[in-house]
Amino acid sequence: MDKILLDGAMGTRLLQAGMETGQLPEVWGMTHPEVLERIHREYVEAGAEIILADTFCANPLKLKGSGWEAEEVIQSNVRTAGKASGGRARVALDIGPLGKMMEPLGDMTFEEAYRAFARMVRAGAAAGADLVFIETMSDLSEARAAVLAAREHSALPVFVTMTFEKNGRTFSGTEAGAMAVTLDRLGVDALGVNCSLGPAEVRPVVERMLALTDKPLIVKPNAGLPDPETGRYNLDAAEFARQMAVYPALGVRYLGGCCGTGPEYISALRGLGQVAGRKAAARDVLCSKSRVVPLSGVRIIGERINPTGKKRFQQALREGDLDHIMARAVEQEEAGADVLDINVGLPGIDEKRTMEQVVRAVQSVTDLPVMIDSSSPEVIEAGLRAACGRAVINSVNGEEEKLRAILPLARRYGAAVVGLCLDEKGLPAGAEERLQIARRIVSRAAQEGLAPEDLLIDCLTMTAASAQSQAMETLRAVTRVRRELGTHACLGVSNISFGLPCREILTASFLTMAMYAGLDMPIVNPNRTEILDAVACFRALKGEDRGFESYTRRFALRRGQEQAAAAAPAPEERAEGLLGAVLRGMAGETERLTRALLEDTDPMEVVEKHLIPALDEVGDRYEKGTLFLPQLLSASSAAQRGFAAVKARMTESGRNETQKGPILLATVEGDIHDIGKNIVKVVLENYGYTVVDLGKDVPAERVALEAARLQAPMLGLSALMTTTVPAMEKTIRLVREKCPGCFILVGGAVLTPEHAARIGADAYAGDAKAAADAARRVLG
């Protein structure tokens, strides 16, 4: 196969041609078309078969304030490239990053990015570009937004390259293999690496991609490494070409240069050899943007992001409390989950919007691929658009209507899909009937271009207490599905023990049997020790865990811990111990001692005589400066565990807890520093107040609307920088109009009590303790 040559650097060529530092290359190029045409022509004459138009930054965000619209710049510069090419080279619409960080860590939404890219793509296609070249991307989410925009607003081929560091990751943590899997499955036409480092240094990145995609690869690196002071790159054209020679030999088809390269570099690549054949890549994987999970051996799907039967989780979904949900995600990852199931189905909420938010929030704090779990195709699609990486759809079944709605989504977004062994006729009774349905799903999936390994067949666990023989039917079906159809098998196992005593033991035993039968993707609660123990034992005995390494790590410390936990506190130790436990921030110990006290003490007395005085003591010590902020936080978190134990006891005995609030919290618009606000939230919650956290960068209108809707008696606003204090003032003004009775408390590094009064706040709090004191004054 012939190699295809791309062009080299544009920015440095423009600087050499007279552009000044600080000018936008796209605008300069547009206003100097003859120079631009010459640069393109030099590349074409050097042998470039694809040239990138001068449109890298021609997006509405970067052109803001330049006096030019993206469409004008793109039209002009694509045409100039076309003129220079004269039919000798294909012209690519060049798309670079938008220059803003994506949510939730940054302030650019996916939709904002998508819209900006869509404008570029439409303009590029209209101007006659032959393909879309998305390059120098650092964030895979942003690259995905660009790919979807390109695909949905033109019929042009799409090429994507990203810029990596020596460790094989981009600045935003995107891993080279994960990038290859994600973009391959999203259907791009070629992918690879540009910019980054020199040709020799990017080799591990390229090899990682070769292992995980069969798509044509692109290598367009810098001319070596830059001198830190002069910025000059260290490879000349001949050495660049010598280092590039390995790539056609590895099977890389598209070759070009980035920073520091010029026409002579491209010309030097002409002499490189033919493109060699490649080994087939491993395709049986899932991924997030930062981690590839090969589907070999048992992989644990965490089931805890699901509101079914979980009151606290339901409340979090209704209130938009993403922190609670993110904490459940991190907890499962730390416990050993490999994939996270996300289900946000709850009556009365906007499931589609919630799914998008939760998927993004979860992926912002974990490395795990996600499973989008919903009965609505619309919600599934929203989840798939939001999910970065290769996700799983949960689920289709044998019903034709379902298959027709869901399988095309799996193909379009490159997702794997769970197939439940049931259909219009309901739950099948035996293994054979399950297998028949599975067979139908596999064959329908094949029509949509999905391979057996893209499917996770769920043979369905029945409750053993009501249908004892079904346990073995399920297991027989698992074995046959794996052997005869070659798909993966997933199974929610906990249903097996419903209605029976010691459920955990039965569930863990069934899980072990199921894994032996071939189950490789159990859907479980990874926080249950016995479940993960069963998986650890199975992996060890099957030989997946070589040399019992993980097994030994997992169980080595277990015995000592169990013995320590078993020691019960003496009665006199309890009360004094509780104060000490709270003061030392020992959450587990606080909960244990509170429970012990509740054995013979009225719950309200435990609160008033023990927990509140302990918190008061903490507050006093903090004010005296003998206790510091992290300790205050630990102590109040520990006390909260005590309060939770009391609440649980009161609920058991039918007494209603009284909640005070709600207190609304927000970091004002334009401000993305939220650690101060988050600390206040933790402390207020631990003091027993209901807190509704609107998050960071919250527009004044939204704060006012929520305050009025909830009739919030108190609002806390935070702003860190002088630039955002006007936003705070505006928010206060609007809240005063919409919710006149609301007590407004403000805080943040640049504020003082005087300043707070001047912008119309009721009070100023210098720290979280002061905020809790203010809440006590207002709400009791």
Next chain:
Amino acid sequence: MTLDLTAAARFLGCEWKALEEGERTKIARIGAEAERTLRFRLVSRLVKKTSSGGEGAALPGEDVKGLLKDAEEILFFCGTLGEESARWIRRRFLMDPAEGLIADACASALLEGALDEWERERTKAFRARGRFLTDRFSPGYGDLPLGVQREICALLETDRRLGVTLTESLMLLPEKTVTALMGVCPVPQPHRAFGEGGCVRCAAKEGCLFRQRGGYCHG
């Protein structure tokens, strides 16, 4: 990268010496994790000084003019702990707010330490060539407006070279990021006590917590 634990304690508003053993162990544990998890990256660019500031970035304000009085060139730079730092701190905070707070302080101390180390190294390298560096100065210090961030980021191409971007309200993302400049001069430079004197023209001086505690943001 090595973390100065006493600096981390300072970011928490504590004296390292005044902390109990348990707290010290906790900070040291999280600090060690920060050293393992986080990576410091920096880009710099040396440009000629012009009448309005530096080539490619105008520098309005009296303070920076005074600082660069002797300078012939300006060394702009941006150092960051990257997006991973935001993620790491967030995770820590979600699992245990107290540990999150410590993680945040450790990251800040790590960033400061890394910048100091780079600055020392540069000072040495320039001195070998008979050149002298001024103190480090950042947008927002004194009367140098925060808006200068935009030009510095564009000049250094921080989005492409570091993954650092600016929000509409001129905040740097990821949060653990610093942009600054130093003048490169033919004559030795005094360490200007920006301290009390340097605060005079600062827009944020009124509510500044550093001042309330008796310190300075740049000291």
